[in-house]
Amino acid sequence: MYSVNYHRAASVADAARLLKNGDAKLLSGGMTLIPAMKTRLAAPSDLVDVSRLKELQGVKVSGKTVTIGAATTHYDVSADANLKKACPALAEMASLIGDPAVRYKGTIGGSIANNDPAADYPAALLALGATIITNKREIAADKFFKGLFETALKEGEIITAVSFIAPAKAAYQKFRNPASRYAIVGVFVAKGKDGVRAAITGAGEDGVFRSKEIEAALAKSFDASALDGLKVPAKGLMSDIHASADYRANLIAVMAKRAVAAANA
Amino acid sequence: MSDVSLTVNGKRVSGSVEDRTLLVHFLREHLGLTGTHVGCDTSQCGACVVHVDGRAVKSCTMLAAQASGSTIVTIEGLANGAELHPVQAAFKEHHGLQCGFCTPGMIMAATDMIARHPQGLDEATVRAELDGNICRCTGYHNIVKAILAAAQTMSKGAKGKAKQAA
Numbered sequence: 116m117y118s119v120n121y122h123r124a125a126s127v128a129d130a131a132r133l134l135k136n137g138d139a140k141l142l143s144g145g146m147t148l149i150p151a152m153k154t155r156l157a158a159p160s161d162l163v164d165v166s167r168l169k170e171l172q173g174v175k176v177s178g179k180t181v182t183i184g185a186a187t188t189h190y191d192v193s194a195d196a197n198l199k200k201a202c203p204a205l206a207e208m209a210s211l212i213g214d215p216a217v218r219y220k221g222t223i224g225g226s227i228a229n230n231d232p233a234a235d236y237p238a239a240l241l242a243l244g245a246t247i248i249t250n251k252r253e254i255a256a257d258k259f260f261k262g263l264f265e266t267a268l269k270e271g272e273i274i275t276a277v278s279f280i281a282p283a284k285a286a287y288q289k290f291r292n293p294a295s296r297y298a299i300v301g302v303f304v305a306k307g308k309d310g311v312r313a314a315i316t317g318a319g320e321d322g323v324f325r326s327k328e329i330e331a332a333l334a335k336s337f338d339a340s341a342l343d344g345l346k347v348p349a350k351g352l353m354s355d356i357h358a359s360a361d362y363r364a365n366l367i368a369v370m371a372k373r374a375v376a377a378a379n380a
Numbered sequence: 381m382s383d384v385s386l387t388v389n390g391k392r393v394s395g396s397v398e399d400r401t402l403l404v405h406f407l408r409e410h411l412g413l414t415g416t417h418v419g420c421d422t423s424q425c426g427a428c429v430v431h432v433d434g435r436a437v438k439s440c441t442m443l444a445a446q447a448s449g450s451t452i453v454t455i456e457g458l459a460n461g462a463e464l465h466p467v468q469a470a471f472k473e474h475h476g477l478q479c480g481f482c483t484p485g486m487i488m489a490a491t492d493m494i495a496r497h498p499q500g501l502d503e504a505t506v507r508a509e510l511d512g513n514i515c516r517c518t519g520y521h522n523i524v525k526a527i528l529a530a531a532q533t534m535s536k537g538a539k540g541k542a543k544q545a546a
Contacts, residue, residue, distance in 0.1 A: 121382055121399035121445040142446070149441050150423055152400075162399075164446060190435070214512025215496075216426060216489065219435040220442070296511065 116152045120161045127170060127250050127273055134271050136161040141273065143186050143225035146217050166222065171275060176201045179281045185224025185274040189213070192223060204285035204378065208239050208303065211289055213296070224274040227259070230266050230322060232353075233297040237323035239287060241314035242303035245279035262321045282307035284337065286377035288370045289317075292357050299358050300366040304329070304374045306337050313371060318352050318363040329371045339376040342368060384448040388413070389457025397444050404428045406444035407454060415455040415484050419514070426513030429485035430454045436492035438512070455484035458491065466537070467491050467530040476526035478517035489513050490527045494534055501531045 121142075124130035133139060137160035142148060144166060151157035165171060171186035176197040183192060192198065193210035212218055212226075212235050226236040227247065240247070240256045247254045250273045259267045268274070282305040289301040298317030305312050313329040316322075328348070332341045347367045352360035382401075385394035388411060395410050407413045407430065419427030421440055428440040431453040458465040464472065467490050477483045493509045494501065506524045515523060 116400045116402075118398065119400050121443060123445075123448075145441060145443075145446065146423065149443070153421070162443075166446070214426075215493065215509055216429055216436050216438045216512045217423065219437050 117155060117158045119152070119159060121164065122161060123164045124168060127165070127168065127275060130163050130165050130168070130273055131250055131271060133161070133163040134273070136163075139163055141165055141225075141228070143222040144188060144220035145225075146213065146221040147225065147229050147231065165273070166220075171224065174198045176281075180278065181205075181281055182276050182278040183223055184276050186222045187224075189218035189221050189223070189226075190215075193218065201281040202243075202279075202285060204282075204287055204303070204305070205239055205243070208235055208287040211235065211287070223277060227277070228266060228268060228274055230260055230262075230264055231297075232263050232319065232322040233299075233301075233317040234323075235287070235289065235298060235301055235316060238301050238303040238314040238316035240277060240279070241323055241325060242285070242305040242312045243279040243282060244305075244307065244309065244312060245277050247274060248276045248278060249274050257325075260323050265322070280307060284378040286374045286380075288374040288377060290366055290370055300363055300370050302326075302329075302367060302370040302374045304333065304371060304378055306333075306378065310334055311337060313374075315367055318367060320351050320353050324351075326367065326371070329367075333375065337375065338379065339372045342372045342375065345371075382445040382448070384444050386447055386449065387451040389453060395444075399443065399445055401444045402440055403430070403432075403442045403444045403447050403452075404439035406447075407439060407452070410444075413454050413456050417481055417484055419481065419485070424512075424514065425482065426485040426489055427482050429488040429513065431488060431492065436489050453488075455487060458487065465491065466533045467494070467527070470526040470530035470533065471523070474522050474526040474529055476518065476523045482513060482515045486510075486513050486515065486523055490530065493527065494531045497531070498535075498538075500535060501528060503528065 122133045139161035140159035142162040142164045171184040173184050174195040175182045189209045189212045199206045245256045247259045285305040287303045289298045300318045301316040303314050311333040313326045345368050347364045349360040349364040352363045354360045382399050417427035419425035423441040430439045433450050506527050
């Protein structure tokens with residue numbers, strides 16, 4: 116790791132000020148950033164640690180509205196009793212990220228700011244039609260995830276929370292790479308008051324995306340049988356050493372079926 | 381440079397370290413606590429697992445500066461004097477190790493796992509929860525046995541104490 120200056124922010128405003136130092140980066144759980152720095156894929160001049168900020172912590176459920184602080188760890192999301200009642204699919208999804216030690220450190224804000232094309236949270240937030248709240252504005256998930264490791268965040272902008280209306284039904288199903296444990300395909304389906312949304316991670320050349328084909332089929336009937344014989348186009352899907360685009364296209368339909376079955380269970 | 385101060389195995393310690401110093405290097409090289417191992421150095425293998433404020437985390441993927449102010453327990457802090465912690469004793473009893481390299485991380489992950497499942501553990505849960513700890517010798521079988529046995533012993537111990545208290 117190259118030399119770096121570490122700062123512990125006292126507040127979100129303080130973090131925004133500290134981010135103006137050189138080529139500074141926010142540090143939350145550090146589960147992606149620190150490995151990237153160790154391999155010198157990332158070399159920020161300064162790190163601004165926001166992981167201990169109380170204002171960024173915790174899950175709040177008020178009626179159907181769920182708000183999760185950006186520095187809430189995957190473990191705390193997975194174990195939150197109120198979230199398990201309001202949106203069990205999201206708590207379950209958080210329990211499938213990485214391994215137990217990683218879930219104690221990694222945070223929802225860090226995950227979506229990084230927008231890894233195989234990360235789980237982007238699929239969940241896109242399917243839930245979530246709103247990403249920053250220190251400057253609110254951004255709809257549909258506008259937030261821009262491409263591989265790319266988001267709508269501007270220089271110096273800090274995610275403070277995400278918020279969504281709990282859906283009537285939802286579930287996430289992930290087909291893991293057996294070695295890395297990352298999603299080769301992950302499908303999050305949600306049936307909310309504005310209809311059905313299905314978001315796919317791990318498969319798209321431009322990162323997370325919504326599947327029109329699956330959404331259209333499920334709009335008619337939110338049942339796994341509605342996806343019988345569904346062909347998902349392989350165009351725009353990744354082909355790599357782990358899986359071809361055709362294989363991923365097939366897996367999307369399979370995992371979507373499983374997700375709908377789980378949501379209806 | 382960062383001035384870090386933390387509580388490690390019940391002792392207050394402090395030091396001045398480069399900001400890029402990883403917690404595992406601080407423990408091993410500054411404090412001489414070499415029980416915590418560096419295996420893969422890429423957050424995969426779990427040989428470096430320690431407890432930070434009661435949570436089992438990978439100390440190769442955390443800066444010492446991030447841990448400043450925290451309470452750390454390493455493998456050296458688990459036993460009660462000459463008496464092994466129940467998880468350590470179970471690893472010994474069930475031969476849950478061969479070369480021993482992964483063992484400190486396995487034991488720190490196991491104690492956390494047991495604490496998170498007060499209702500008890502089954503084999504499938506133990507195997508799933510060991511996702512972040514790699515062993516290249518044992519085939520995991522005896523590690524799983526040891527963790528299940530320790531969970532049993534510890535739950536009996538807790539019930540015994542509850543009875544005494546009542």
